[in-house]
Amino acid sequence: MxxxxxxxxxxxxxxxxxxxxxxxxxxxxxxxxxxxxxxxxxxxxxxxxxxxxxxxxxxxxxxxxxxxxxxxxxxxxxxxxxxxxxxxxxxxxxRNFVSWNSIMTALVENGLAQYGFVEEALQLFAKMMKESTVRPKYVTFLGVLCACSHTALVDDGYKYFHEMEKAHKIKPMIIHYRAMVDILGRACRLNEAYDFI
Structure with a gap:
């Protein structure tokens, strides 16, 4: 101990x-x-x-x-x-929930300098959803939204944000809204970001 x-x-x-x-x-x-x-x-x-x-x-x-x-x-x-x-x-x-989230977090955080890692994190999320019994949680979606932000995938960001609540019954938290505003801001869609809040 x-x-x-x-x-x-x-x-x-x-x-x-x-x-x-x-x-x-x-x-x-x-x-x-x-x-x-x-x-x-x-x-x-x-x-x-x-x-x-x-x-x-x-x-x-x-x-x-x-x-x-x-x-x-x-x-x-x-x-x-x-x-x-x-x-x-x-x-x-x-592998458990933590395994999937740990690798996706490592890829997203270290992918900020290299586009390929962020893209790989999104591919792993798709693989987790398709091949694993592990279901995403709020932190999983935060990582996915951050990945979308750093790869300018606005439409995917919207899709994941809405899927979070509709398909997985996870109520978005303030941090998820911030991530969506970041996605929109980085894409220079400031009016949408403002409306999103």
Whole structure:
């Protein structure tokens, strides 16, 4: 539990020290140990430490744990290693809602500099809807709308915004309205953006 506390503290690097201390004392990690270590690495952008933790994950046989996988995707996305995040996602045998959202977020956030990543996030959303039992939530649609904003897909943005409530019964929040205004603003459709509010 100390590991969990350190990973969310102002000094997340302490969780790495704590893990080293556990090893030194011969205390075996469990499946809850590694997600918190990876979360800590992501928070201080500790890519090297994260890769070392991934080696420990493999060594202890937790590489197929969905929570470990999700945190590796988050780590690589936070450290702008989008290809590594996507590779981790593709290799996961079990995916949940967090898995899909983590990879889409990594692609959108890192795709701001490269158009292809944002487009890939939208393709993954379509794949999730078609091939997965995972259903989108409000945060999923936020990522999709951000992707539409950065690729000037105004019509798609409208479609996803309306689909959110009509098809998925998710009431848009202020943040979704902001995303739609951003989509319209970037497309220089300021009157529509004003009317949308």
């Amino acid at each position: 100390l590991n969990r506390g350190y990973s969310s503290s102002d000094t997340p690097v302490e969780s790495i020290w704590f893990y080293s201390e556990m090893e030194r004392r011969g205390i075996n990690p469990n499946k809850l140990t590694f997600p918190f270590l990876l979360k800590a690495c992501a928070s201080f952008l500790g890519l090297t430490a994260g890769r070392q933790i991934q080696v420990e994950v493999l060594k202890h046989g937790f590489d197929s744990d969905v929570y470990v996988g999700n945190n590796l995707i988050h780590l690589y996305g936070s450290c702008k290693k989008t290809y590594d995040a996507r590779k981790m996602f593709d290799e996961m045998t079990d």
